[in-house]
Amino acid sequence: MKLLAATALTMATAALLPSTASAGGITAPTSAQVATIDHVTMLTDQRAALFVNSPSMGRVVQVQVLLPADRSTARPTLYLLDGVGAGEDTDDTESTWTDRTDAVDFFADKDVNVVLPVGGLASYYTDWQRRDPVLGVNQWETFLTEELPPIVDARFHGNGVNAVAGLSMGGTGALNLITRHPDLYTGVASYSGCADTSSTPEAQFVVRRTVGFKKGNADNMWGLDTDPDWAAHDPMRNAEALRGKVVYSSVGNGLLGPHDRPDDPDLPLIIVIGAPPRSRRAALHAGLRAATGPVEHSGDRRVPAERHAHLAVLAGRPARIVADVERRPRALTLTSRHEWGGATADFRVEPSLTAIFGYLDEQRYARNPWVAARGGPMKLLATMALSVALCGLITPAASAGPRGPAPGPEAASVDHVTMLTDRRAAVFVNSPAMGRVVQVQVLLPAGSAPRPTLYLLDGAGGGEESAFRESTWTQKTDAVGFFADKDVNVVLPVGGTGSYYTNWKRPDPALGVDEWETFLTAELPPLIDAGFHGNGVNAIAGLSMGAHAALNLVTRHPSLYGGVAAFSGCADNSQSNSKLSVRATVAWKGGDADNMWGPDGDPAWAANDPLRNAEALRGKAIYLAVGNGVVGPADDPTTTAGLSAITLGAVLEAAALHCTQLFDERLRQLGIPATVHYRPNGTHSWPYWQQDLHDSWPTLARALGR
DSSP states (O other), X not given: OOOSOHHHHHHHHHXXXXXXXXXXXXXXXXXXXXOEEEEEEEEEXXXXXXXEEETTTTEEEEEEEEOOSOOSSOEEEEEEEOOTTTTGGGTTSSOHHHHHSOHHHHGGGSSSEEEEEOOOTTOTTSBOSSOBTTTBOOBHHHIXXXXXXXXXXXXXXXXXXXXXXXXXXXHHHHHHHHHHOTTTOSEEEEESOOOOSSSSHHHHHHHHHHHHHTTOOTHHHHOSTTOHHHHHTOTTTTGGGGTTSEEEEEOOOSSOOTTSOTTOTTOOOOOOOOSXXXXXXXXXXXXXXXXXXXXXXXXXXXXXXXXXXXXXXXXXXXSEEEESOSSOOOBTTBOOOSSGGGHHHHTSOOTTSOOOOOOOOTTOOOSSHHHHTTTSOOOOOTTTGGGTTGGGOSOOOOOSOOOXXXXXXXXXXXXXXXXXXXXXXXXXXXXXXXXXXEEEEEEOOSSOSOEEEEEEEOOTTTTGGGTTSSOHHHHHSSHHHHGGGSSSEEEEEOOOTTOTTSBOSSXXXXXXXXXXHHIIIIIHHHHHHHHTTEEEEEEEEEETHHHHHHHHHHHHOTTTOSEEEEESOOOOOSSHHHHHHHHHHHHHTTXXXXXXXXXXXXXXXXXXXXXXXXXXXXXXXXXXXXXOSSOOTTOOTTSHHHHHIIIIIHHHHHHHHHHHHHHHHHHHHHTOOOEEEEOSSOOSSHHHHHHHHHHHHHHHHHHHTO
């Protein structure tokens, strides 16, 4: 298969031609010792394994060099950086570029040296502040910019002209290196990278989880979140340094593409979203209009500049853009994923395809022997899926609008009740805490004897898909039919979008007043018991955001609930990454989590952390359920909902799996029994939560005395 398409090659050659670029002096090494060649092994007549004694790294570092056929004249050098795995799939014997693509063949007729570092696992190819206990010493910036270039030029007839390219983590690394060393490189290409590393907590979260995925600690890399090193290594902040450079940036949009073979049962099914939404294009277009140089397009098709959405990483100030179109064209509903295999035809010179790079996400987990042979299923970046707003990938959904402040301390009361059927009531409650009338719906048993009550919480949407006419539980599952023969009241709040069903510190400009904890635990239960023959025995359940909330409410009000069920939740506020998951979920719905539990150091985060407060669950009936993101029997890619489940839902469920494992482990440490069901497959979607509800009923019934 062909690897690099005409536009990517245009970028590389334009960057490397001496006539169009500065010679770019190489700074002498600052280390006490000069790097030296340990030995060179010629793998073929055009491929060398170069082993370098690196003083900065304190070890011998391998790079491989692809050589042109004619080595009699001086030539430029392209440095090609790997993704987060950095060759681990090959046991660090070669770069993943040469293992997984046709890079060797592609460059065979190019008059350029191509240098491929072997190693750099989760390093971002940067200089770390200190040695990491797991990842060791990483001084890649010094190695790549000071120690290695003189050796490559001297040994392999380099002419001092360089460009750098990389994918994913390496895409970020490439942009970072050129902004920090603009005299060394004349051009850069970034494929599926995220070049914003510090402008928001979410951006830092991506970096931290990438490093954490390989068991490293980003504090050892660039320090704490407030350390100036984060800003110093942020390509978007430092994009001015790209002025005059040749810049190529590409990305897909996360949907299945023509090379993803959706009919292949062995296909890894992790999908990572990778393109800004349509709503951001106007701003991107405005930024591109301000570019200092012409926008150039390769090929015959003229593509509007606003389609170059990913070049937002350059703060709208690129000197030149050499590309056809930033995003792959849609073919029906299938485009491309974050995957090596996406290069199969994207890098052929075909008018129907564009030069955009994708690669198999190294956070993959799969169900096939091929992956098992390479180490088995691997954890997805924990909670990363809940932060799909990172790098601005998802636009906050419209909210119901600001709501007024809560009135005085009067008691809650029933405003009115509408009987939707003889077994289903819509109850409208005047809530002093919320300062408005709040709807809940109640599913009723056939008899009139006193009975317990199950509170069933929604996900982050809180009923928005029905325009807040009902809970998504009744809209998308068989909850009404399932509970028809159960002798319990089932209370379903309508609303609570992005609220975590908690008490917020202050009104939010988008989400308004949220005092759900007070409403659900103090105001509502007496009204339910009085109006619908409740006997004072309660349990609570929820999915996704509602799963966190259900566990949180039980740990904060253990005397109110006898049991809890949590489906596909992430009930951990303890780690900074987990907090960022919560923040991203709230931000997805337009809110600001500072208005909920304050800044990260606020005690409210710990006070609302089910993992930290799990001791309060002792003696409760507990049921946890989660899938693993692998497509299951309920996922239909021919429907809109099914396609969403296979894309975003797969990633979200993988993150929920990690969180559930942490919570399960915490309960085991405390000696608190729980029923935990790990589904063999399934995405973050309603068909699986319907089954979870059915499966959890014996546990909930025990808690309710039924």
